[in-house]
Amino acid sequence: MSFRSLYDSPLVETLVPCVTSALVVAWALLRERGLVRAYGVVFGIAIAADAWLNNAWSPVPPNTGWATAVGVFFVIFGDFRYFVVLQESLQNTYKLPRAVGWAFVVPVTSQILRWTFPRIEHDERSTFLLYEILFFAFAAGIATFVAPRARDARLARAATRFELVQYATWIAADVGLTVTNADAFHLARLAANFLYYVAFVPVMMRLLRRRERA
Numbered sequence: 001m002s003f004r005s006l007y008d009s010p011l012v013e014t015l016v017p018c019v020t021s022a023l024v025v026a027w028a029l030l031r032e033r034g035l036v037r038a039y040g041v042v043f044g045i046a047i048a049a050d051a052w053l054n055n056a057w058s059p060v061p062p063n064t065g066w067a068t069a070v071g072v073f074f075v076i077f078g079d080f081r082y083f084v085v086l087q088e089s090l091q092n093t094y095k096l097p098r099a100v101g102w103a104f105v106v107p108v109t110s111q112i113l114r115w116t117f118p119r120i121e122h123d124e125r126s127t128f129l130l131y132e133i134l135f136f137a138f139a140a141g142i143a144t145f146v147a148p149r150a151r152d153a154r155l156a157r158a159a160t161r162f163e164l165v166q167y168a169t170w171i172a173a174d175v176g177l178t179v180t181n182a183d184a185f186h187l188a189r190l191a192a193n194f195l196y197y198v199a200f201v202p203v204m205m206r207l208l209r210r211r212e213r214a
Helices: 003-008 010-031 034-053 065-090 095-103 105-116 124-149 153-179 184-213
Strands: none
Touching: 003 010, 003 184, 010 034, 010 184, 034 065, 034 184, 065 095, 065 105, 065 124, 065 153, 065 184, 095 105, 105 124, 124 153, 153 184
């Protein structure tokens, strides 16, 4: 079996994230409290919905306006998970509205660049790669200029490092696929997707839990 066929398998792209999310939600409800519980439940359900609605078993018709809207929503909501944790580390007022605002920085910038360069807009892999590079640069800026000044710098740095590793893995995969189309780079995409769909919520819950107990 090639890594490409494994990457495209509904068992991997949909079933595994949904099962993991069910376990995360159950754990959050039974064992956590406060922010950690809310984070686990909300984002556990959201990532399962993402894995279901944006993949092979989706009831949303492909190549339609609805499919595009669903995809864009979950891209923004997926990054919103990180900004919720970041704002918690900064301890500013209006944390959730601020997290929403930060979550739109890269999507808006990416869309402006896609309108400016139509070649990117009409190529799916170039669109993904543009977004990944922009977000990596944004997260690197946060790591350099924002995280050190956070009230909980340890939480900010840890959450941002996770994002940097996740997006760096996606970038390496998509650059490799664009240049060589070698099957091995689908393994890198599988690794990045694992971080995004399976590991992200449990890791952030652990970081938030550690902060609450500090």
